[in-house]
Amino acid sequence: MNRATLIAGIGGGLAVVALLAPATGTALGKLARAREAVAAMRAAASAPARAPVPLTAAALRAPGGSEAAAAGLLAARVRKLAAEGGVLVEQAAGVPGGAGLVRLQLRMSGPDKAVVALTDRIEREAPLLRFAAWRASALPDGGLRVEGEAVAAWH
Structure with missing residues (x-):
C-alpha cells in the first residue's frame, strides 16, 4: 500500500x-x-396505585395507637355507657379486625328499654361503632339480651 x-x-x-x-x-x-x-x-x-383513603373522618374514628388499644378503649366506653343506663355487659372482647377496623364481640342484657336505648346510643355517638351482626333475645324476667359484633374504624 x-x-x-x-x-x-x-x-x-x-x-x-x-x-x-x-x-x-x-x-x-x-x-x-x-x-x-x-x-x-x-x-x-x-x-402504590393510590394513597390509602381513611374509612371515616378523624373525629369519628376510634382512638388508640393500635387495633388492640382501640378495642380496649371502645370496650371501656361501652361498659361506661352500660353502667350509666343500668345494663349489664356480659362480654366486650376485641376480635382481630384488620384493614383499619376494630371488631368487638358484645353481649349485653338488662331491662328491654335500657338495652335498646344503650344499643341506640352506642351507634349514634362518636366514635362510630356499628353492629355488623346482632341478635336480640327475650329473657324470662322481661329483660332483653343483645349479642353481636360491633365494628369501628380506628386507622
Missing part, C-alpha cells in the same frame, strides 16, 4: 464518520429517552 491510498482511505473514513454522526447522535438520544421511559414505568408499577 502506498501513501496516497492510505490518505484516501483515512479521508474517506473520516467523511463517512462525519456523515453518520448526526444519525448516531439521534439514535443514542432516542435510546437514552427510551431507557428513561422504562425506568419511569418501572417506578410507577412498583409504587
Whole structure:
C-alpha cells in the first residue's frame, strides 16, 4: 500500500464518520429517552396505585395507637355507657379486625328499654361503632339480651 491510498482511505473514513454522526447522535438520544421511559414505568408499577383513603373522618374514628388499644378503649366506653343506663355487659372482647377496623364481640342484657336505648346510643355517638351482626333475645324476667359484633374504624 502506498501513501496516497492510505490518505484516501483515512479521508474517506473520516467523511463517512462525519456523515453518520448526526444519525448516531439521534439514535443514542432516542435510546437514552427510551431507557428513561422504562425506568419511569418501572417506578410507577412498583409504587402504590393510590394513597390509602381513611374509612371515616378523624373525629369519628376510634382512638388508640393500635387495633388492640382501640378495642380496649371502645370496650371501656361501652361498659361506661352500660353502667350509666343500668345494663349489664356480659362480654366486650376485641376480635382481630384488620384493614383499619376494630371488631368487638358484645353481649349485653338488662331491662328491654335500657338495652335498646344503650344499643341506640352506642351507634349514634362518636366514635362510630356499628353492629355488623346482632341478635336480640327475650329473657324470662322481661329483660332483653343483645349479642353481636360491633365494628369501628380506628386507622
